[in-house]
Amino acid sequence: MTDLAPVRRALLSVSDKTGLVDLGKALAKRDVELLSTGGSARTLRDAGLDVKDVAEVTGFPEMMDGRVKTLHPMVHGGLLALRDNDDHVAAMDEHGIGDIDLLVVNLYPFEETVARGADYDTCIENIDIGGPAMIRAAAKNHAFVNVVVDVEDYEALLAELDANDGQTTYAFRQKLALNAYARTGAYDAAVSGWMAKALGETAPRRRAVAGELAQTLRYGENPHQAAAFYTDGSARPGVATARQMQGKELSYNNINDTDAAFELVSEFAASDGPACAIIKHANPCGVARADTLKEAYMRAFDCDRTSAFGGIIALNQPLDAATAEEIAGIFTEVVIAPGADEAAMAIFAQKKNLRLLTTDGLADPAEAALMLKQVSGGYLVQDKDSGQVSADDLKVVTKRAPSDQEMADMLFAWKVAKHVKSNAIVYVNNGATVGVGAGQMSRVDSCLIAARKAEDMAAELGLSAPLTQGSVVASDAFFPFPDGLLTAAEAGATAVIQPGGSMRDDEVIAAADKAGLAMVLTGMRHFRH
Template sequence: MTAISIRRALLSVSDKSGLVELGRALAARSVELVSTGGTAKALRDAGLDVRDVSELTGFPEMMDGRVKTLHPLVHGGLLAVRDDAAHVAAMEAHGIGAIDLVVVNLYPFAQTVAKGAARDEVIENIDIGGPSMVRSAAKNHAFVAIATDPADYPELIAQIEADGGTTLDMRRKLAAKAFAATAAYDAAIGAWFAEVDQDETLPASMTVALTKAAELRYGENPHQQAALYLPAIGAAGIAQAEQVQGKALSYNNYNDADAALELVAEFRDGPPTVVIVKHANPCGVASADTLIDAYRAAFACDTVSAFGGIIAVNRPLDGPTAEAISGIFTEVVVAPGADDAARAVFAGKKNLRLLLTGTLPDPARGGLMLKSIAGGMLVQSRDAGRVAAADLTVVTKRQPTADEMADCLFAWTVAKHVKSNAIVYARGGQTAGIGAGQMNRLESARIAAWKAKDAADKAGWSTPLTIGSAVASDAFFPFADGLMAAVEAGATAVIQPGGSIRDADVIAAADESGLAMLFTGMRHFRH
């Protein structure tokens, strides 16, 4: 189909970016501009002739602007099939003029919610007429062009100037984008009502509204496509971090950086802490009096896996810590901030990505996690569970010492972020060994102990850090064998959920070995 010329355009926008430039381009081709409220004023202030929509309909804007475009003379001009004789006859009989271009973007609902506006203001920012015009124009894209995004104005202007109108390919593309925009808009409104009025974590119907922020080079593997999408409301995390330097993040970079940020956020109110992540699992975590000491302790846990890893810290980066981090190849560094000295150090590492988050997420925050499966979607609330010393039950004859209690809580916090089956040894505020993702808990305990011994050998320590350590298990020990592997590694205290039918056997084994054992009553599977 040849390009359809534009004789009349209806413009009604909240975001006035590029509006005047588009209006001038249309006016230069003698297009009649019809508009409403603030949009009409902006165009007139630019010296353009504008016809009020109230003049077109014969009805004034009313009810505080709630009713202005919901009228047959508007929607008839949008929905009429121009090569249908009955439609043309109806237009002539009722004095309906065709509208060839609609330029609409909607009331800023998400932005209004995000700024914490009162309920009445949020409700007033639910657009009704805008989505109706968008959908009418998009449905009739065979004859009408619909622009909902100012980013599309330059291409639209260029096509009008080159072809004298809009092509069917352009109108189809714009229509698809328009329907996606109204779907996302309605989804945001529905989610807000579900949260505010129904207090539903898992509503009967769920629509996820996301906007593509960036196309990634590929997914987990080069043959997979990938992109980063952002929600409209309430987003604050790795996806919103400022990238100071380095090449574009990959799918795996985002995934690993998110895992590192989520874990280090558990320590946001604690001492300086460093997390090193590889393939979404922590390979070293440590807290210390200074950030550089925390980094050195975390790195010592597994110097092999740390190569090419992701590092997250809970304090603004300083120059000495940045120098230490720069001692090996690191893919991504995540921090709340970085001083000038740290930035200068990293500037010499052009392939290192530095992400600054400003703040750290609240580990106790709510939210949903989605996972696609064949034929459906699994949805669950985030694992925001945390325990303190007062929540723990000592089930052995021996009580833990103060140091053992601290190490148990540290190991438990890390284990929450390790793929199941998870075993974490910790001593003195640093991980000694981590066993992740094994098919049985015994193997995880053995691997973690082996890694601790390997780390000691590489560092030249006389004994591994598992000697005198606390060990955390993300789920209960189904048999005493996993516990005994921890005893062999030198652990003196254990923290685990409990709840096995063989708890009595495990407790008896702990008592026989002189261990202190704590039950949390909470599991942290992470698949």
């Protein structure tokens, strides 16, 4: 094997014809013989290029609706033969097999077919067979063969040929081979994942996971950690599919926190009125609904102004100028919203480091999805927490039933608690969080921390009493003892929403009755680790 390998003969067979004619012309200009198949050959020929059909090379026509066309020794021999192996060269000469120095293939659009909701048989027909077989053959023989699977690599290929007088370097071919195997791996992962879902297999024997590089990050959670951001091809509105309208490049922590913020605010449909969520370190430090987006932001901000500094803001409606003006008053890392009007963007343009992302919609909180978490030696896989409850699902267990306002606030608090790290406690008053306790080892500590934050904000806002007075409280899991509930009552909560299910539920209910609280059980918990 030598470092430089010439490109004299190329096979082009692509589903995505983007850039195909320009590539064909550029190769022909460099005296590269062109082989092709089906629609690719027609496209090149219609552009005036001299193209030889693979059927001419193999001596067999395309058959079975195109299922069989490239699976032939005349093709795979040309891709797999070792040019410096005398036996391989002799076999090629004996059987009239010509070298194929360049393979350009992109695969049947299986992922796109699934994404548009095609039926089972249509998806099956869009599983490519010959393409992956050729790609893997060419990639294995990268000592001599170039394999290109992405349109964005066409220019790099031509630049490489120009730099090396019609040849490519081994390092370049290695990189192409890496990309090729990653593509076939991702393709097989998409097929196997789709089949598992179609067959209702929640725990298949093997699970393949793939992603496409969206961004190389400066570092991970900390500067000594390398990091990158990959997308999974989902069309779900959110940080992965958003358009960045302005601001610095997103960091690892920005992406993680922005995802948390947008998933939370998406719990509140735009049709139900403006809502705002402010996130810091993946936990909400303020969430509110109001008559206007500006008021929703200000009420969320007033839950914990200290933590909101340098936070992530998510809105459930397009950003307007009045809200942008308020947000611009403090340092904010990211704002994500379904859209933004021109006046709002003009205001943010004065804050060059502020990132603004638009999504063209909200995420569906009830949409099914898989969540993966790496542990030492493996992965944990679970369904996304898409659990929802309505007033009809709640069981009143105390002597006093909640008022209509308490019920509305409890349902609001429950949606927020779902997005708070366990142990989670959320106080809500009139459609806004007024205290959030997150990630504590003791539920009592979460109650106390949330109440203390409310006291601090009351002092800062000049209020006579913290807004936990007359609030409701949500707990993501049951109260194992009455102490946490009584701590919330001491903070001023008048109603409680919690899953129930403790062996001491009777004691907790009795304590609630004694304190004059209304309490409802959801029968569903929202642990979040």
